[in-house]
Amino acid sequence: MHLTLHIWRQQNATSAGGFETYRVDDVLPEMSFLEMLDVLNERLTREGREPVAFDHDCREGICGMCSLVINGAPHGPDRATTTCQLHMRRFHDGETIYIEPFRATAFPVLKDLVVDRSAFDRILAAGGFITARTGSPPDANSVPVPKVDADLAMDAAACIGCGACVAACKNAAAMLFVGAKVSHLALLPQGKPERRRRALQMVQQMDAEGFGGCTNERECEAACPKGISVANIARLNREYLWASLADPE
């Protein structure tokens, strides 16, 4: 396969960036998208040019490190697939591909296709946890959890924190990410004692990071590599609304 790539190149966070065009030959259909970029980077290195920087780690779709907006779609054209799990058989010979970094004011570009997603960490540090001192919990089976709730919590907990939801949203809203975490913990009995505080503080931090608001276009859900449902956003809305009304503090 032969491809024409337009890739966003940017030296560092403060410099201006732009697209550069590369032709890549010898692309095999069974390569993953990142392996295709490896091929490009090997060639750039040999030619004395700097390779394209992109985040990646596990390359099996679970760590959430890889990103990229491929022809306008975060993680590329396949539904419920991370970029590292996207394979070149999805593209055709001679195709032109635009590769851009995730775009959001809260996710500044660090270099080329690498962005800073530490805003997510700060949101979780604000309340995305259950306070349970090591050693103090009761026996795991002492609090039964209805299977339905456990399954719903697991659906929400499948979030890999990649930020595709933010990248896909025209408002760069982090509602799906925050909604997934709030839902995961609010659905479990263990998470109930802190549920109000959690919703209030996480939303507060989300706003402070400069994410936008939700306009219910469900672009996030479509882009999510783990198929997290917007039902979690509705749950976040309920949690937040109720916490705002009822929180005694």
Next chain:
Amino acid sequence: MAFHRPQKVRMFHRLRTFLGSTLGKKVAMSITGLLLVLFLIAHLAGNLLFFKDQDRSAFDHYAQMLEENPLLPLAEIGLLVLFVVHLGLAFLTTRQNREARATRYRVSQALGKRTLGSSTMLITGILVLAFVVVHLLDFRFKERAPDGLGAMLERRLSEPIGAGIYLLGVIALGIHLSHAVRSALRTLGADHPRFNELLQRGALTLAGVLFLGFAAFPLVVVGSRLGSTLASSSADEGAPTTPADPGLAPLPVSADGQGH
């Protein structure tokens, strides 16, 4: 500490925090929007009296009853507040949203449930705002004609420009509502796998009914006018109507005059 604050200050503080947040703003927009939708339902229901009889007496009577109600100013102020809050928050959140995504993609594509309505909320909102201004100038702040509100409305909608404005306004409203109702409900947390389909359809149906209901006014008036013009040019008898104003074209016998 929060618990040392007097109750009132705390309430105010909490409201400010709530409205300061993206979610709070969206919730407030949703509530005001839905209340405005309720108003639209009532408005449409009352206005449908226009079609009840030919001399618009039911409609005029309804208008008079409303105007004589001492609570009307209160309701008007309420509506104004809803409108201003809805609008103000819309501009605030839009600005915030634009800031959150300052850089656009070179290539972009919609993959989710983006619709004409969802992607044009601000534009349709502004169009509705413009329309409301015109509408208020037409009927709220204009001296009442001696032949009644119904006749005023008929005259306004008979002008091609007037009909055009009203039709455009209603179309903008329809597009706005096609996204607004379901979106507002979702923002208020309405989501359940068993009812989502129902909510979606119900919201669209409501938007559709409001759109068709309001669109009926310019369409019927223009349609009947066209119909009677055609009728009077083909047969020279003239319709058995009693034009109140010499400048006004003859009107059809029934409200469904466009069915000629």
Next chain:
Amino acid sequence: MSTPTASATNSRLDAKCPSGPLAERWDKHRFELKLINPANKRKFHVLVVGTGLAGASAASTLADLGYQVSAFCIQDSARRAHSIAAQGGINAAKNYQNDGDSVRRLFYDTIKGGDFRARESNVYRLAQVSGNIIDQCTALGVPFAREYGGLLANRSFGGAQVSRTFYARGQTGQQLLLGAYSALMRQVGSGRVKMFPRHEMLDLVLVEGVARGIVTRDLVSGEIESFAGDAVLLCTGGYGNVFYLSTNAQNCNVTAAWRAHLRGAYFANPCFTQIHPTCIPVSGDHQSKLTLMSESLRNDGRVWVPKAQGDQRPPGQIPEAERDYYLERRYPSFGNLAPRDIASRAAKERCDAGFGVGAGGRAVFLDFGDAIQRDGVEAIRARYGNLFEMYERITAEDPYQQPMRISPAVHYTMGGLWVDYNLESTVPGLFVLGEANFSDHGANRLGASALMQGLADGYFIIPYTLGGHLAGRKLPKVDSSRAEFREAVEAARERTRRWLSIRGKRSVRSFHRELGLTMWDHCGMARTRDGLLAGLAKVTALKDEFHRDLCVQGTSEGLNQSLEHAGRVADFFELGELMIRDALQREESCGGHFREEHQTKDGEARRDDANFCYVAAWERDSAGTGWQMHREALNFENVQLATRSYA
């Protein structure tokens, strides 16, 4: 050092295992360990490197106890450490199934699974705290699978005949890590942990022989700086990426451990590497990683190859009578759930004999046909849906319609920095947790035990044993302006500059790939003396070429992924050399280490307990050119050293 020699000195290898009855040792030890006054804890600063299960659980727990903690990870967030990729589950001796499990049975299974090359005391303690881990994780909101009654569900896993594995769909590692990460984030939010993401540890700093700091490179700014503390915890994972192709994440590396090794920490049993039997086969030279298919698949999948050599028919056309279910044939009592080393080797044996399937005959079938017929497609989808999807995405084949093709791949490294019962290395003040240490899995790790060990170390062991170090030693105040720190920073800068200044022709990746292939061919699933010696020569030659002909573009200021990679591969070269030496000295077959010279006539591993019942702990010699091996004898007082049989 042309031929490896093994000198036996035990001087510094005091494992500090408590004496007395096995079941009371940990209790006794905890009582004997010194405590630190709560008010004094905040005066101690602990540096935690790595934020996987071990690192995140340790950092959060220590911060909760009151220590000041700084945590470092190379990823952009602590949540992305490679623990996240563990699929199948976590073992615990809860005996919720009432099927005969107990602490002692988990202990025994683990010791036996490790082919009797682990310490009894450590493993027993691991089994003892296993139940607390499940309690802790549940409290943190880990959505473990549940029965309809709301109680926890279990599944079976390789190497055990009881159902003791807790799981969260096929994402157990992810959920456990998110639990530990959320606890860590709570501490970050409260200011008790300072988090340094995108920071790579490049060196360990010793002051008066005690680990007192680390040198890091900020991967975004390129700045090399040092941090001082009262203890250093390495939770930096395993070194499977020495093979280039492995199931490890791309950024997994040995550098932190290796730098500590060069500063005096002994490296134990480096040749003990685990080859996982069920991975998606290699498809070409471009391949950057191998993807694991959870061992849990072997609960329902049956492994087979055609009975005829070179049978090229599609699997569906091979009749039942012409299929060789070789695991069920060779190991009737464990069948498809034979431990990983055994299942991998059995696959290799079939492939080497010419019965393999797929490209190059390097794979075997994992067939769900019977399970689908028995339980229905939906039941199988509910159990393994995400894994089946992953398989289909990578191979474009539908495993509901045709059997998966699987082949063994490097997955885990049992070896690592030597630690005593306190998880302290031979460098005082340097503790090593999780996969980075060598302690609990012997020569082979059982499935669902890595998560258990990482969390045991972080949640339940280090919080006690660290106190022993902090309270038991005089730790004068040090800061990073001391000469030791400045020298280490300068050395790290120099090393980083070196990779940029070679200006050769070959990329880091090409070197890494060749090193990996060499290691796989010579020090992989089956090893011979001649093969190892040839491998050693190749690795040394390649290492020389690396230092002569490496090509790294860009600068040392700012983000430079090739530069990061270069430093890691340089350390892999040295580690590779040591692995081969270790494999050479161990003239026996045990667990993941299979020497072809030492096998039974049925092709099973033949252990040599008389001569090799020890831990090989390697010390870098002072000249920095070779190693000296130390032996820690393993004493088994509570289990009978037996031939490991799963037949």
